[in-house]
Amino acid sequence: MSTNQVMLEQPAAGFAPGAKRLLASPPVLKVAAGIVLLCAWEGVVRVFAPAYVAKPTGIARVFFSVVSNEQFLAAAGATLWAVIQGLVIAIMLGMAVGLAMGRVTVVERGLRYYVNSLFATPMIAILPLVTLWFGYNADARLAVIVFAAFFSIAVNTCDGARSVPLEYLEVARSFRARPLSTLLDIVLPSSLPYLIAGMRLAAGRALVASVVAEFFISIPGLGYYILFNSRTFKHNEAFVAVIALVIVGVSFEAVLNWVTRRYLPWARRD
């Protein structure tokens, strides 16, 4: 029950409470706000901006031709695939390193400064170096994605592994559990929520990384698609790619939420 429900429980005064309630119902509100925002965008662009600037009607006009365009699909596929690959690599490496750091003090002390400072670094900054090492190709994009995602996973897994509640470890010890079984039965599940939080962060960073890499390296992908089309003043087309990116970002979020609800029902955030 949220704050405001408390207040809404106050006797509803005024006329036609039914209509009022309908107007105030969340879906109606959300859709209305969406329409208002789109109209505002359309209006502002029409009045103030040059003709080529993206606006809802323009985007709607080109939308279907763009999403059925092979080049666009290839670009979207390339970006998505790179992000997924990068995330998988980063998750595996990050979990390994994070768990090691979380459970083995020497590893933690040895790596702490590196992992923490690279976690705090905007990964765009190392793009020029990465292109030198990996070349101007998809490998470099993958490398940037992995770099961007790895540290948030490692840091979070490490936090998770370190903050396994002592009481659980105590229970395990009391039942004479062996170290491996403790790791699998307790440390891993108990740091899962942290891992998920890390993945949420990592997914966002990975998307940024892939777009930036494509800007910089000029290889096919949504970032490049945006760059090319906006440079040729086809903003509406380019914006479809932005929408695709938003969808990807939001779906990552949704998938993680779903996974949390479905498989980690106990890890609710209160």
Add this chain to the structure above:
Amino acid sequence: MGSETRWARHLTVIVSLLAGAAVWEIAAYFTTRAFWAPLSETVGSLAESARSGVLMRQAMSSFQLYLTGLGLAILAGAPFGLLLARVRVLRVALENYIMMLYATPMVALIPFILSMMGFGFAPKVLVVFLFAVFPILYNTIEGARSIRPELVEVAHAFRSSEWQLWRDVMIPYTLPFAMTGIRQAIARGLVGMVAAEFFLSPSGLGQMIMMGSQNFDTAGLLAAILLIVVLGVCLMDLGRYLERRFAPWRGYE
């Protein structure tokens, strides 16, 4: 025993830092200078640019951009977030869109900003702003959603007026969440700053990196990156400090 373990703790850290420095230095002798420059040269380059004043100028330019963007994001994000926190209708209407924008990789908008607003200071500030503002909004709303209804009820039980409710409950409760948002904004804003300096008109530390890479001046490139790493770490710590500072009562968590 206590001092011994502390010594051991420092030892591992020192060994690891020294090892890192050594690897950095030695790696340079196994590749060409274009790929990697030794630590000594990097530090030399850093000292050189500090001496010539380039470093100061570029860092100031970056900082100006960063602080302006971040400051605007805070000024706009926090009050608007609080407003959304209290006005349920607004919040319900907008929260999904804000979450969407929170999940959007804002770099993708840079080409549009470039061709619409050009290349001056303003569009760069806009980029930093866009990177920074949504974490603040998002977290403030999260805070508002998680506000403990008991506390609002207490306020009502004591016959609190609307503005007293704001003063005594809403703002104190949401502030730490806004601070979490600001911590995230501090980190994201830095990314925004570098992105703006890369992809809009080069300036500041971003320009140093670009120039270094273009001229195969790897020492200069590494120097600039090192600087950004240090900056990132400091800002991250600052963010954490702020987060703690504004919620001494959060000790129970």
Add this chain to the structure above:
Amino acid sequence: PATAAAQQKLTLGIPGIPPVFAGTIGYVAEKEGFFKKRGVDVTVRAFETGAAASRAVASGEVAVSLSPTPLIVNQISNTDVKLVGIWGMEHPDWLIGATDPNADCASLKGGAVGVDSLGGARSIALRTMLLGCKMKIEEVQQVPLSSNVGAAMVAGQLKFGVLHIDDIPVIQAETKKPLKTIITQKSIRPVDHYLLLVAHQDQLAKNRDAYVRIVAALIDAERFMRNPANHEKVAKYAEPTGRSGEIAVQALKAFVDMEFWPKDKDGLGAKNLEMVGNIQKKVGNIKADKPAPYERIVDPSVWRDAKAMVDKK
């Protein structure tokens, strides 16, 4: 002739997204099948800037790239990168254009001028051309826009830009206004150098045959482009550069007339390159004592062998 080189996939990097018109020769060689004919498998790829393309060559990622000569000369003079020029385009067609028909040198002061990137080819050209206006580069504001300077001027974002000849008809067609040419590179410095086809020294030593075949294919392409009968076709190939149809044909004529793509020579004029080196030293882009020697910058032997290969047939 199926040689070992044929198995290898090679890439030719050209600058600009979308690419500059000079890169048309690459597309012609690719699409007209000259590379295949010479027994190499080459794809043309556009890079954000010529600098990025040359970095890709240095990292071994790309076999050859067309990159701005001043930049390459700087890089070779300042660092130990193993780049070497094997073919080139001597004639820069740079000019400073203005959308305002009354603009002149004086109105440039403090204004925003579109370039490709800071330190990029257009930026260096701007610095040179400003000498003709008795101005320093610091007196204008450079706006890096890759190869979109023209487009930005069309969109009204910019009043001034460093442009190629072929940008003029495009801008005029879009804005339906005449474009004022404030100054041209050629009028300031007739002897200059624009683009170098650069390769990595080690790769070149290892796989020289392939490089000879690439240059041979480019020679073929140049001859093909020279023939007015082919202009329609070339204009179609030039599509990726954003110039197509009538505009491309016009531009093509202008470029062929000025022998933009070197006609039966290697385009590696020693005088031109030394000139570039000296200028770069003078403006402070070269930090070493003096510019790298001609022999270090280029390797004309590849072109010689390629010419022999073309003539043999």
Add this chain to the structure above:
Amino acid sequence: MVSGAGRRFGALEVFREISLEVGEREVLVIIGPSGCGKTTLLRCIDGLIPLTAGEIRVEGDRVVTPREGVTMVFQHFGLFPWKTVYQNVAYGLKLAGCSSSEIAEKVPKYINLVGLSGFEDYYPYQVSGGMQQRCGLARALSVEPRVLLMDEPFGAVDAQTREILQFELLRIWDMRPTTMVFVTHAIDEAVLMGDRVMVLKGRPSSVHEIIDVDLPRPRDRATLSMPRFAALRERVWSTLMDDARRAEFEVKR
């Protein structure tokens, strides 16, 4: 005071047809299994939420909103984590519109009364649960209410502290008797505190029985040893038992 009260949340009818009257200076204890609507009833009496049937009158007036002179002590303490003990106690007075000199005089008095002197500047998380509830009690007492509503005030503190607090409350009440509605789970407590014990039962719950507690006042530890106490305790227990068992097996949420 309460007549024919009923309350439903959507389809769930929490209680129905509850009527009760509390005399002046009387302590009415409400006991019932978890989830039977004790808290809800108390919130209705305080005017925090409206009834869906029946009506509530305090001192003759119908209750629609929290009224002056009625204060509630919450099950969850309801302290503001960002306020110190002192500020929390002062909160009620501040909202009641007391002058700052009045506040400065009364707050220490009540802090002292509940035995918290010396802890004025602690944040709630820094003191034990028992002390937090004392603080909540001081906040409620400080406004000198005519009616005190207590919602399981000792539900969240440990057993020994609870015993201490119970007798302390009895002592405070003896010093300054007020009308009190006291909700609890614990049978000992119900019998010890109440003049009458009202047992809620059923689903929707209603008044099952009202038991008069004829133990003499003032009550103290000796009361616990009286055979009459054990008998009353047993009586309340047997009234409750079946229901409590069933409730225990109901899945939360």
Add this chain to the structure above:
Amino acid sequence: MVSGAGRRFGALEVFREISLEVGEREVLVIIGPSGCGKTTLLRCIDGLIPLTAGEIRVEGDRVVTPREGVTMVFQHFGLFPWKTVYQNVAYGLKLAGCSSSEIAEKVPKYINLVGLSGFEDYYPYQVSGGMQQRCGLARALSVEPRVLLMDEPFGAVDAQTREILQFELLRIWDMRPTTMVFVTHAIDEAVLMGDRVMVLKGRPSSVHEIIDVDLPRPRDRATLSMPRFAALRERVWSTLMDDARRAEFEVKR
């Protein structure tokens, strides 16, 4: 069994010179104010942490690490939130190396014993506190230990549930008496459950008194009404009182 036991955390000496012996099938209750080291002592007996002085023997062997045949029920339940009730109960058996057929046979038996049948597939957060503690109890009982260590098993459940669970535990114990060390805060509970009640007091704490509980077994609700019960209750209280008061005022952390 425990002789001259002492334990310190750094500078803080928690308890010293504790000696006690628990006979077979005897229930020893340890009671003491919060923070006096009850949990710590139990953890030492279980072998989770070592003593800093003295020694502990179980069945003649010195305890250095958790031993087979001794199980602990935790104050905090110690259920794994990511395991269902069934999986939690099975955990102890699995680690004891039971075959899966044995697990499949025993788990339902003990789940039934504590009255949790039908809740096998619920996660801990889905069931009430009382049910969570039953689950912890089933886990401990399922390995059929010879010694049960109970650390305030009913400290976190509500008063009525607590009464129910107490008598249920008595019933289970009557069916299958085991040696038991039972830690609690609550005096009722101590007197009700124990054959002897050991009162810890002081700072560092030590055994203050051991009170023999001469109430007949089997015990049931009627036990509560015996005058002897009230007398023993009062005796334990008066032993505890002063200390508990002082502890209550000590700031946590």
